Amino acid sequence: MINRRHIAAAAATAVAGLVVASGPALAGPAGDLTPGQRDALAAGVQVAPKGATAGAKSTAVQPNPYLAQLPDATTIDYTTWREAMARDGRARAKGSTLKSVQKAAAAATTARAVRTIVHDEEEPAGTSGANDTRENAEPIAGFGTGAKQASQLRILGSMPDLAPTATALAPVAEDNGSIPLAGNTGITGSGARTTTGQLGDGPHGSAGDGTNDFDFYKLTVNAGNTILVDTSASAATADTIVAVYSSTGERLAVDDDSGPGFTSVLSWTAPATATYYAMVAGYAIPGSFPRDPMDSGSGFGGATEPAYSLRIAAFAVDHDFYSFALKPGDVVGGTVTGSSRALTLYRPDGVQMMGTDQDASSLYPPTSPLPGGGNAVLAYVAESAGQYVLELGSGVGAYDVTVNGFRPGSEIDPSTRTQTVFLDFDGATVNTAIWGGPGVRTLSPFGSFVAKWGLTRAQEGALIDAITAEVTENIKQDLRAVNSDVRVKVLNSKDHADPFGKENVSRVIVGGTIAQSGISTIGIAQFIDPGNYGHEDSAVVLLDVLSDPSGPASLNTYLNAGSDRVGFVSQAVGNVIAHEVGHMIGNYHTDNANPQHSLMDAGGTGFGNLFGVGPDNVGGTADDEDVDFALDDYIPAEGFTGKENTLNVAAWAYTAPR
16 A cells, blocks of 8 residues: 555534635635646645634635535645644543443444453564564454444554664765655665755755755665655754655655654555655645656746755564454444554455544544544444454554444434435525634525526526435435435425424535635535434535636536536536535545546546536536446545545445334
């Protein structure tokens, strides 16, 4: 696997919006991204200014990127959100609410109070190799969601320090800005070096041609050894990017901001004995990587140019693997404290389903029993019966893992006979603070936007009917392929009285603008709720960006004289609504730039994919795509790695009570 430890960030409703100190207030979408920015986002590196601060003087609320379908990727400050997320996750874990919710969910799942199995690592302290692969994972019996099983698992273990003693490497002379010009570390097989460098001092820094200075370092590494590229001994303000490349120029791993402040720490295991190249660069909004790592003058310009201290090493690292049985629909959450900084979960077939080095638990609703507050936190809904494997990595010393298992919220809550999703097209006066907004605002109705898509007011009813049908297909009919016991109904304000406020009714407000709401987004959900333990939450889909005359996120960009306008607008708006519902029932964002088009694809770019625009790049034509929940990659910039089965997560969210 490519282990990226980087820049994702988020927070719960209490910190669902950050006020940005600079930049235009309440900006709509800018033009599409540059090649350098697309490349950076594909590597998991943001393309927005860093350091937004809550409480700064501005009216521009930049919403939580985990929860929002954002119009412009150049406004998303993942670094700051990650810090906010970690802070709020720790506060949630210390509160009394989580413990009481876990107790109730455990009793409803296993018909008994929380019972804990404690597993002590069997690998002798100070050694490695006994449980270092999926194949030799230590099996743990008795954990699960059955009546005679323990719903909580605690794993105590440790990782030895196997790092070699570092020797000093003299600073490498410029130009070392490409693979052919890389400074030689002298590392062969294994070893460690420390050195210093100055970005910007070469011929391509700001004093030269301004295309950006890159510093490359060469090392030869044995298969299975871990490459460490670490600038954490630099000043905290030294905003570095680090990466590992192959000898042919393939970028293999990236890190931004995993160290203190803006410094970086990358740990990546070499799959084969070969020569690799470590790169240190400055952060650049136009794109932080060279177009061509074989050409030292191929950067995009605009990079920071800090002095840095660097440790480069290659050595065997201890990874600890444990396994336990799950059954379809089991909802598991895990958190680790102590030395380990990363958790990875694998399906029985070996597919990596979630890798994380962050805590996103502050995104859960107060009613969620899933744990958090650790160095790394994961949540997963099991797809099949079998033995799942949990990997711990990135640490030296003792660690403490807690894993909780529950059945889905709608299954263990007898009041949830059928959940209702209410689509409100009538406009609303709502407290936007639930999404991080500025407070009570009035949002204009859906009908105010119909004409902007070239439709008449007389077509509004047919459009609402078609949107409702699209959402129903996405969040009900399609899910029954996985779980035949799906119990959800979709109502709309044209045909039904407003039921919001009643038990088991969630809503999506469809209308309003960025200016009216005070939130710079297309859509946003209140929570991300794996297992669906909160049933009365809200989302909003704003319509100004979607109905702009043009722009990458406007439906009008994809319409022409031959388009079925009702068909395309209902398809696209219905997909955006389903996207926000997908968050409320537990899904994170998926990659918006890969070939798999999914309802959970993130915003910022690639909007045509979410809208269902076909190969002819025109909406409302015969080749339009039916976009659904699917097995897809997590979006790199939000920090998770592996696959997310958004269809499975959604299907179990609405399962019938037992």
